[in-house]
Amino acid sequence: MSKRALIRKEIDAIYAEGAVLGEAFQNNQDKQFQYDYQRWYTKALKAVATLAPDRYAEFRNYYEIDPKRKSLGYGSYVIQDFFKNVIPSGYPNFDSRNQALRCFFNQLTLFKAIAERIDSVVANIEGELYAELQDSEIVIARQLAKVRLRAAGALMGVVIEGHLQKVASSHGVTVGKKNPTNADLNDPLKSASVIDIPAWRKISFLADLRNLCSHKKDAEPTKEQVEEFIQGAEWLTKNVF
Structure with a gap:
């Protein structure tokens, strides 16, 4: 199996794991979601950092609380708030589960999109390695001469x-x-x-x-x-x- 195929297989497995996790959360399995999410997030975050560094901050922002956050509401609520059982004041009908689920599905959708970048990212890495090899061979040739x-x-x-x-x-x-x-x-x-x-x-x-x-x-x-x-x-x- 090629390097690209192995990476694609791993990305597909992480996405499938996330899909199952989201379904469990929808079925009110909150404790199981919190436990399994941490493991999934760790793997997914590393993949996003490698394949889509331009989306890395966005992916993290759906989970991590912004230290500069000045107010808490619908637009700033993240998954970490849900895990800490934080509920914003002034919103009597605020559904924390629904907001956490929205953040998670945004992450899952973003993660699905990065699979399209596998070919270009691997090609870039291979190209860089090949260029470095050529440069080193030129240096060796000058020494050998x-x-x-x-x-x-x-x-x-x-x-x-x-x-x-x-x-x-x-x-x-x-x-x-x-x-x-x-x-x-x-x-x-x-x-x-x-x-x-x-x-x-x-x-x-x-x-x-x-x-x-x-x-x-x-x-x-x-x-x-x-x-x-x-x-x-x-x-x-x-x-x-």
């Missing part, structure tokens, strides 16, 4: 190839070969207008440098060529998406 120029060039060739494959995949560009090289990826990306002609030419040049580092045994790459290759890989990973 001080010892073995070919090895540094070979590493950058792998970085470029992996990045171009990721770009092709994200744009739905079909590549004929099962294990395409940089050159095999370059033309389809240009044909699909993912990259322009200057970028295509630069990638073609980088492909030549990779061949020099990885395949041509009759000519050794120079320090300047390997450094240009590393700089080209760095440019590619920061500018072609």
Whole structure:
């Protein structure tokens, strides 16, 4: 099961637990609701903080008493008030259970909505991790170039190839070969207008440098060529998406 599927499964389970909890509360099982809600809220709050940080404060505000609250009434009553058996004065017909239930269902509705963000959030996390990995490999290549120029060039060739494959995949560009090289990826990306002609030419040049580092045994790459290759890989990973 993929990472996204596992996260979605967990979110669905938390939501289902909340739905059962709300039904129990509607059936006047107040003590059970108070006990189970605390466990549910702890799990749900963490999920909201991760998947919807912009809704985090709103989610908390349905439960937690605002320390700056100046008055208590229909608009400011929260679930924590209900648990503390607090009832606002001046409202003879105030239904504390109904107000607490309203707050809870607002939380549940908000929580349901964050499931739609799973794909984008996981994609962002994966993208950030991938970018960090590329940056670290570029640093390693520069250190490796001080010892073995070919090895540094070979590493950058792998970085470029992996990045171009990721770009092709994200744009739905079909590549004929099962294990395409940089050159095999370059033309389809240009044909699909993912990259322009200057970028295509630069990638073609980088492909030549990779061949020099990885395949041509009759000519050794120079320090300047390997450094240009590393700089080209760095440019590619920061500018072609």
